[in-house]
Amino acid sequence: MTSTAPRRERVRQATIQEIKAAAHAQLAEHGTAALSLRAVARAMGMTPSALYRYFDSRAALISVLAQDAYASLADALEAAFATAPTDDQAVRWLLVARAHRQWAKDSPTEYTLIFGPQPTDLTDHSEALINELERSVAVMFRCMAEAIAAGDIDPSVLEVELSPGLREQLLAWDCADLSPAGTAACMSVWTQLHGLIALELFGHMPEPLAGSQELFDQQMLGALDRAGHRAPIDHHAVIARADGAAGPATPVRA
Amino acid sequence: MTSTAPRRERVRQATIQEIKAAAHAQLAEHGTAALSLRAVARAMGMTPSALYRYFDSRAALISVLAQDAYASLADALEAAFATAPTDDQAVRWLLVARAHRQWAKDSPTEYTLIFGPQPTDLTDHSEALINELERSVAVMFRCMAEAIAAGDIDPSVLEVELSPGLREQLLAWDCADLSPAGTAACMSVWTQLHGLIALELFGHMPEPLAGSQELFDQQMLGALDRAGHRAPIDHHAVIARADGAAGPATPVRA
DNA sequence: CGGTGTTTGCGAACACTGTTCTCTCAAGCG
DNA sequence: CGCTTGAGAGAACAGTGTTCGCAAACACCG
Numbered sequence: 001m002t003s004t005a006p007r008r009e010r011v012r013q014a015t016i017q018e019i020k021a022a023a024h025a026q027l028a029e030h031g032t033a034a035l036s037l038r039a040v041a042r043a044m045g046m047t048p049s050a051l052y053r054y055f056d057s058r059a060a061l062i063s064v065l066a067q068d069a070y071a072s073l074a075d076a077l078e079a080a081f082a083t084a085p086t087d088d089q090a091v092r093w094l095l096v097a098r099a100h101r102q103w104a105k106d107s108p109t110e111y112t113l114i115f116g117p118q119p120t121d122l123t124d125h126s127e128a129l130i131n132e133l134e135r136s137v138a139v140m141f142r143c144m145a146e147a148i149a150a151g152d153i154d155p156s157v158l159e160v161e162l163s164p165g166l167r168e169q170l171l172a173w174d175c176a177d178l179s180p181a182g183t184a185a186c187m188s189v190w191t192q193l194h195g196l197i198a199l200e201l202f203g204h205m206p207e208p209l210a211g212s213q214e215l216f217d218q219q220m221l222g223a224l225d226r227a228g229h230r231a232p233i234d235h236h237a238v239i240a241r242a243d244g245a246a247g248p249a250t251p252v253r254a
Numbered sequence: 255m256t257s258t259a260p261r262r263e264r265v266r267q268a269t270i271q272e273i274k275a276a277a278h279a280q281l282a283e284h285g286t287a288a289l290s291l292r293a294v295a296r297a298m299g300m301t302p303s304a305l306y307r308y309f310d311s312r313a314a315l316i317s318v319l320a321q322d323a324y325a326s327l328a329d330a331l332e333a334a335f336a337t338a339p340t341d342d343q344a345v346r347w348l349l350v351a352r353a354h355r356q357w358a359k360d361s362p363t364e365y366t367l368i369f370g371p372q373p374t375d376l377t378d379h380s381e382a383l384i385n386e387l388e389r390s391v392a393v394m395f396r397c398m399a400e401a402i403a404a405g406d407i408d409p410s411v412l413e414v415e416l417s418p419g420l421r422e423q424l425l426a427w428d429c430a431d432l433s434p435a436g437t438a439a440c441m442s443v444w445t446q447l448h449g450l451i452a453l454e455l456f457g458h459m460p461e462p463l464a465g466s467q468e469l470f471d472q473q474m475l476g477a478l479d480r481a482g483h484r485a486p487i488d489h490h491a492v493i494a495r496a497d498g499a500a501g502p503a504t505p506v507r508a
Numbered sequence: 509c510g511g512t513g514t515t516t517g518c519g520a521a522c523a524c525t526g527t528t529c530t531c532t533c534a535a536g537c538g
Numbered sequence: 539c540g541c542t543t544g545a546g547a548g549a550a551c552a553g554t555g556t557t558c559g560c561a562a563a564c565a566c567c568g
Contacts, residue, residue, distance in 0.1 A: 007565085008514095008515075008564075008565070012515090012516095015516095031371070033287060036553085036554070036555090037554080037555065037556090038553080038554065038555080039554095046517075046518095047517065047518050047519070048554090048555080048556085049517080049518070049519080049520095049556080049557080049558090050516070050517050050518070052555095052556075052557085053515080053516060053517075057555080057556080058554095058555065058556090108371070112370065112371045115452065115453075115456060115458065116366065116370055116371065116456065117285070117362070117366045117370065117455075117456055133458065158476070160486075160489070161472050161475070161476055161489045162472065163468050163471075163472070163489070163490065163493070165468050166466065166468035166469055166472055169462045169463055169466050169468065169469065170462070170463070172461075172462035173460045173461065173462040173463060175460070184469075184472065187463070187469065187473070188446070188473055188476060188477075190449075190453075191446050191449040191450045191453060191473060192442070192445050192446045192449055193449070194449040194452065194453055195444075195445040195446055195447070195448040195449020195450070195452065196445045196449070198369065198448065198449065198452055199369075199444075199445060199448055201371075202369060202370065202371055204369065204387070206427045206429070207426075207427070208423045208424070208426035208427040209423055209424070209427060209441070212420065212423055214417050214419050214420035214423065215420055215423065215438075215441065217417075218415050218416065218417070218420055218438065219441070219442055219445060221415070222412070222415055222442060222480065223442075223480075225480070226476065226479070226480035232414075235414070235415045235417070236417065239417070261536085262535080262536070262543095262544080266544095266545095269545095290524085290525065290526090291525080291526065291527090292524080292525065292526080293525095300546075300547095301546065301547050301548070302525095302526080302527085303527080303528080303529085303546080303547075303548080303549095304545070304546050304547075306527075306528085307544080307545060307546075311526080311527080312525095312526065312527090
């Protein structure tokens with residue numbers, strides 16, 4: 001029977017989940033800095049000290065919440081990748097990028113938890129955590145890899161930009177069987193995606209452009225263009241198809 | 255005489271500066287979250303309550319520190335712009351971009367203070383603060399504007415990417431007399447700059463590429479390329495000249 | 509069934525924190 | 539000189555993360 005032995009462990013995992021849920025709620029509402037162990041305990045009718053049976057410290061709790069956030073983002077990206085049409089690499093990339101942005105807008109606190117400053121515990125990059133991170137970037141890199149395989153993108157135009165040292169570094173990170181130029185293209189696209197999301201999420205975009213879906217689409221397709229797209233991307237057509245794929249990612253304009 | 259009347263006000267400004275200095279030190283060492291009013295007061299032989307004669311709250315103190323950080327970044331960028339050679343737009347841009355990155359690496363806490371999540375006081379975007387922000391982006395946009403004026407860059411190739419709605423938004427932010435395509439090019443470059451710095455500052459770059467000056471240079475010049483550079487940029491030559499301009503921005507490799 | 513460990517939770521305590529009062533003292537003013 | 543304004547001290551309040559000792563509940567084994 002699965003009776004006794006796992007029984008204790010089961011309820012333990014259940015309360016761990018409950019703690020995480022309560023903490024997540026507090027986090028989403030008042031931000032990371034305002035997450036209070038006592039408030040979490042209060043919300044679930046416990047004593048603060050009891051929480052320490054499940055988490056070593058407040059930082060440890062936040063750390064696992066960050067890990068969950070990584071997983072959540074990776075899930076969103078993988079879902080977007082899976083449901084996107086496979087015959088047009090540009091619309092698939094745009095849909096994945098949009099999913100990333102949408103996730104960030106839906107859960108800004110988690111986003112800052114992930115891409116914000118690590119509170120001095122780089123040491124606890126506990127492989128499980130970096131695995132989730134790599135899952136996210138893997139989705140985006142797969143977009144690039146398949147676009148290259150499909151012949152839509154030829155990153156070799158970037159070859160001339162790579163210094164010997166940089167080529168070496170790119171090779172050292174042998175990722176998804178991409179050429180150094182392909183990896184450089186991925187990094188470039190990823191960089192721009194992250195930068196744009198971060199800028200608009202933290203309110204640094206000038207007013208008329210704040211939250212502009214159009215600017216996002218233009219930049220994301222433009223980034224793909226520069227990565228070595230053979231023929232210039234027809235932005236209008238790709239955007240129209242992406243809008244149709246799952247309804248406009250957001251109602252076209254906030 | 256400047257004797258009595260300003261005298262009181264003068265010493266007040268002096269202690270304000272002293273408080274800011276002490277707070278800045280704490281901030282740089284232990285991070286924003288760990289900034290403690292009591293510790294600041296302790297460090298300068300004061301009582302915590304006395305600090306409230308000068309700052310309404312801890313958040314207010316942090317806010318003016320953030321404003322100083324904006325100013326510091328803007329100063330660094332303007333200095334880089336001023337000392338860069340004026341006859342090659344690409345090396346000037348690269349030097350400004352490198353200055354931005356160097357500033358971020360030198361003062362990571364300030365950087366997160368600026369580009370991190372605003373702690374719910376968006377309201378206090380007190381014009382003085384956004385002025386400093388605009389001073390920073392103005393430097394970068396000036397790079398673009400002068401490159402266009404010099405004929406090195408022709409952003410009109412981006413025109414075809416602009417949807418009518420996006421063009422309207424870009425026009426609504428009439429900035430530095432740039433065309434919509436020029437503004438879009440600026441945004442694209444700025445986005446990528448910020449994204450790359452943020453990723454490497456917060457430890458999200460894969461190991462072989464972490465802190466790579468070469469990757470940074472390649473991306474920054476590549477971004478300029480895509481903004482509509484007439485002839486493809488000779489990365490090697492531009493980097494060599496930038497290295498010579500003020501010594502390698504960092505000793506070539508950390 | 510009853511005894512025995514281990515796990516779980518509680519409650520008090522410590523050392524902090526931001527913030528708000530009241531009170532006092534000294535400096536600047538006429 | 540007296541008077542007013544401001545700066546600072548000190549105590550207090552309401553929180554916080556964290557630690558420790560103790561008691562109840564549970565799973566187990568004879």
